[in-house]
Amino acid sequence: MALPAPPEGRRLHPVTPWRRAWAPVAGLLVFAVQNPERVRSGAETLTPGRLLVGLLVLLPAVAAYGFLSWWMTSYLVTDTELRIRTGLLFRRVAHIRLDRVQAIDVTRPLLARIIGVAKLKLDVVGTNKKDELAFLGEREAVALRAELLARAAGMAPEAAPDAGEAPARELVRVGTRMLVVSLLLLVTVWAALAAAVAVPLVIWWVSGSPWAALATVVPLLGGVWQSGAGRFLTEFGWVVAESPDGLRLDHGLLDRAHATVPPGRIQAVRIVEPWLWRRRGWVRVELDVAAGGNEGGLLLPVATREVAHEVLARVLPGVDPAGAAASLTPVPRRARWVVPLWWRGYGHGVTPTVFVSGSGLLRRTLSLVPHAKVQSVRLSQGPWERFHGLANVHVDHGANGTVVARLRDGDEAREVVAAQAERSRTGRRRARPERWLTRP
16 A cells, blocks of 8 residues: 655654654553453453454554654745644644744653654744654754754844854853752752651551552652652753853753743743742742743752842843842831731832832742833732722733732832833833844
């Protein structure tokens, strides 16, 4: 039987059909866990002959479907767009305009690194779902990313394929020791570990059933993994570098990720200071990026305050994080009747470049929104807050997020809303164009 005509363009790596080979196995394991009796009875009636016949039918069918799916998938780069054609039974053609690309990231899961392939993820304006090319050879993925970024930057189409990876200058590298100590100093890690030990023991003592206790261990250990070991694997070897394409982030121990924060796309910044980090002067820096270009929203997992401020000065030119923190003014004392105790952690400030909000007593967070990134500003006031003459100021930015200055004096809040609306209009007029930088 003749194969269908392949679509126009370049094909993915031949290993691609096997990228979801684990899915049927995982499905069978989930079914076995949920229906142990049916699995046991089915296993009793399963003879070697039936098993062999099943494998002879199933394996060729799965292999044929995977091969044909790969055969009918291709990508094509034109002067203005990237076209991705997929689908065996139902065809789909994605037309990705290069001038709408927000970010192009290269990720290398552990098995992909062993085989020598990589995945290309694209963030595009107006879409929540990331288009991807999985998998390409590592060199092909890096070269394609460089070509797409060059075209998005406005480079001549005939020169873009030979543009190559733009040079980068390393700004900061997070050391392994610093990362490990920072995770050990997080209260959430120890709280999750304590819960994983105490809760199953309590359930065993109350119910008398070890199986009930075991059923609670798995999700609790998942919480320990996510807050501790999982974060270590993800944030290991974190490097921030600066290039004409934007700010590059490389990280990961097993799965290595190479992400780029495009120029002009950062909508808000959060400087987080956990309680046990304060004596060391350490902070964590998180980002809100338009279209989610930076997966995870993280710029620095841990760094000294001075280093964090230096990096932020490169990310947001003209913004002084130290000056933003100094601009905070506390809320009125009557706010204690609305939010007892925690009212002391709230603050609000404004600098010539950013709207500033502070929150938290044990885990302090300083949020900065450049005036040019503010999409709307509004005031909210509940009945209890209205009774005490207080109001909240909400600033919405381009990453579908909101920064709130809580518990401000009512008259002050109205003045802030009016003044911030004017600052945002002025900031947008003075802002630089939001596009990829032209390479030297």
